[in-house]
Amino acid sequence: MIQVLKKKKLCVGVLVWIVVSCRLVVQFWYRTIDNVDCVIEPGRCDDDQAKHLKRTYHTLNPKLPTPPGDMGSAVTLGNTDAALANLVEEGYNDQGFNQVLSDMISVRRRLPDDRDNWCKLPDRLLRDLPETSIVVVFYNEAWSVLLRTVHSILDRSPSGLVKEIVLVDDFSFLSHTKTQLDEYFRSYSKVRILRATKRLGLIRAKMLGAWNTTAQIITFLDAHVECEVGWLEPLLDRVARNPKTIAIPAMDWIQGDTMTLDTELSQHLYGKFDWLGNFQWELRTERKQQAENPLDPFDTPVMPGGLFTIDKAFFAHLGWYDEGFETYGAEHLELSFKTWMCGGSMQIVPCSRVAHVQKRKHPYLSHSSAVIKRNMVRLAEVWMDEYAQYYDESFGGLSKRGDFGDVSSRKLLRQRLNCKSFRWYMENVFPEQFDPSKAVGRGEIRSAAKSADQCLDWPLQQNKCGVGLCHGQGRRQQWYFSNQGEITRKDHCLDYDGKRLEMNRCHRMKGNQLWTYEEKAQQFRHVHSGKCLEWSGQNLDLRKCSKTVLQQKWTMQYFNASNVIK
Secondary structure, three states: HHHHHHEEEHHHHHHHHHHHHHHHHHHHHHHHOOOOOOOOOOOOOOOOOOOOOOOHHHHOOOOOOOOOOOOHOOOOOOOOOHHHHHHHHHHHHOOOOOOHHHHOEEEEEEOOOOOHHHHHHOOOOOOOOOOOOEEEEEEEHHHHHHHHHHHHHHHHOOOHEEEEEEEEEEEOOOOOOOHHHHHHHOOOOOOOEEEOOOOHHHHHHHHHHHHHHOOOOEEEEOEEEEEEEOOOHHHHHHHHOOOEEEEEEEEEEEEEEOEEEEEEOOOHEEEEEOOOOOOOOEEHHHOOOOOOOOOOEOOOOOOOOEEEEHHHHHHHHHHOOOOOOOOOOHHHHHHHHHHOOOEEEEEEEEEEEEEEEEEOHHHHOOHHHHHHHHHHHHHHHHHHHHHHOOOOHHHOOHHOOOOOOOOHHHHHHHHOOOOOHHHHHHHHHHOOOOHHHOOEEEEEEEOOOOOOEEEEEEEEEEOEEEEEEEOOOOOOOOOOEEOOEEEEOOOEEEEEEOOEEEEEEOOOHHHOOEEEEEEOEEHHHHHHHHEEEEEEOOEEEEEOOOOOHHHHHHEEEEOHHHHHOO
C-alpha cells in the first residue's frame, strides 16, 4: 500500500514538473520577442503593449524548437498517462476545450497575417478613426485563454484606438479570476476589471459593461478569442461612416481539441436562424444579392452575438438588450431583428478577423434550455408579429409558452421607434429564409398505420428518418411541407436517391428531394421514383403507390392547399 502511494506521488510530481517546465520554456521562447522594438507605424505600441506586433520566425531563438501553438499551429500531447488524461478530461468538463494544451501555449502567441493585400491598402479606411471601449465578459474563464484574449487586443490594436478594455467578471468563483487577475493587470492602465456583486448572466453582464464604458463606440468580444492583425480598424471604419451600422468581424475558428487556427471559411459565411431559434452559419453563395468585391463589408440578416462593434448612442436608441432576458440566449436575434427593422444595418467585415475558441460546451449554457425558450418567447412576442406562431409551434404551441414576463415596455419601444414589420424583414433583409407562412403543410406528420399516434421523427440516427410516438411538443416532430415540394425541417430535406431514404441538406434543386402530397389519398409521392412513403411498423421506406395501403397514409397537423404552386 505504501509503495502504491509513493508511486502515485511520484507520478503527480513528474506531471507537475512537466507542466511547469513547459510554461518556463514557453516564457523563455518568447523572451526574445518581448525585447524587440515596435517595428510598425508609430502609436501602435505603448506601456500596455508588448513591442512585438510585427513578429516573424526570425525573432525567435533559432536554437530552440518552435513554441507550442506558434503561428496558430496545432498542439498535441502524444502519449498520455492516466493522470494527464484525467487533467485533459477535467479541462473539457470545466471549460469545454483542451485546457492542458491551451496552458502550454504562450498568452502572447504569434498568429499569421492572413489578410488579403486589398485589406492593407493605405487609403481604404478613414484617416481619423474614433477610439473604442472594448467589453469582455467572463465567468470562470480559463486563465490562459482569458489572458490570451486581452494580450491579443493590446498587441494587435493601435493604442490610440483602444480607450479602455473593460473586463466584466460575472461573479466568477475560480481563484485565478480574483486577486491573481487584479495583480496581473495592475500595471496595465487601459485594463479595468468590473465585478458584478451577484450572478447576472451573460446578457445583463454585457449591459453592465456597456453602461460603464467611456468611449462613444463599444466593441464586444468573448473572453476566449484571439484578435488577429488589423482586426480593429475596419470595424471602427464601418461604424464611423454610419453610426447605425453594427460591424462584425469575420470569425475564424480555434479548434478546441488542438488550439489550431482555422481561417478557411470565415470570410465566406453569413449569419442566419432557423425556426427553432438557433443561429447558423451559411455560405454567402446562397444569397440572392452578391457583392462585386467579396472583401467588401456585406449585409448579414443575423449576428452570432459575441463579437461586434456598435455606436453606444445607437445601442441606447435601440433599447440595449431586453432587460427581461435571463442569462443567455436570443439576445443576438433581438439585436439583429430590431437593428434591421428600426432603421439600422448589420455587416460582416471580411478584412477584420477574430479567432474564436470552439468549445464543446460553455459555463453559461448549463441547464439553460428553459431560459433560452423564455427569452425566445419574449423576442417572438415583441418582434416577430404573425411569425411568432412558427416559433411557438416548435415547442408545442401557444399554450406551452409558460411565463415569459411583462413585455409591454419592449412593445412601446418598438412603437416609439416606428419599426417595420417582421414580414418586411423577411422580404427585404432575408429573402433566402424559408417562409413557413407559404408552406403547404406544417407541424406533425402522422401515420395512419397504427392505432397509436405515430409521427415522422428526425433526428434518430444521424441522417436516418423514422417514426416515433407523437408527443405534441414539436421539436424533432416539427415538419414543413414547402410549396417547393420538400418535406423539411432544420434546413434538411427528406431525400431518396433510389436506394437510401435519408435526411440531407436541402439543395433547392428538387430532384431527389421533390415530393407531392395527394390530399384525398393522404399520400406523399416521390416524384422522381414515382413511389410513395410507407411506414411498415419498423422501417420507413418507399414502395409502389397504392391508395388502399394504410401504411402509406399520412396527415399533416396544418394543411393549406391554397399554398400549392400550380
